[in-house]
């Protein structure tokens with residue numbers, strides 16, 4: 515698929531130059547470049563397909579995003595008990611409403627008392 519030969523030029527991210535530079539193919543595994551040498555600084559490295567390694571800032575961002583995702587997951591999982599609790603609260607709410615009915619009969623009882 516690569517059609518590469520040893521010594522061919524290939525673009526890759528050089529961790530020394532910290533940018534994509536021309537590289538020479540040093541090793542080929544399964545018809546894909548395995549090891550390359552930067553033509554700018556001659557640093558040998560494993561072929562990374564021009565994918566830059568994550569910087570410390572990116573690693574920190576990824577860690578923060580992961581923590582935020584974990585916190586969001588915790589919040590979502592925490593909603594379920596609340597929903598169940600509110601559903602249980604609605605069931606309890608029926609009792610106070612039923613309890614209000616008897617007091618409403620008391621004013622009715624007072625009316626005859628006013629008539630006297």
Ligand SMILES: [Zn+2]
Nearest residue numbers: 528531552555
């Ligand atoms: Zn380099």
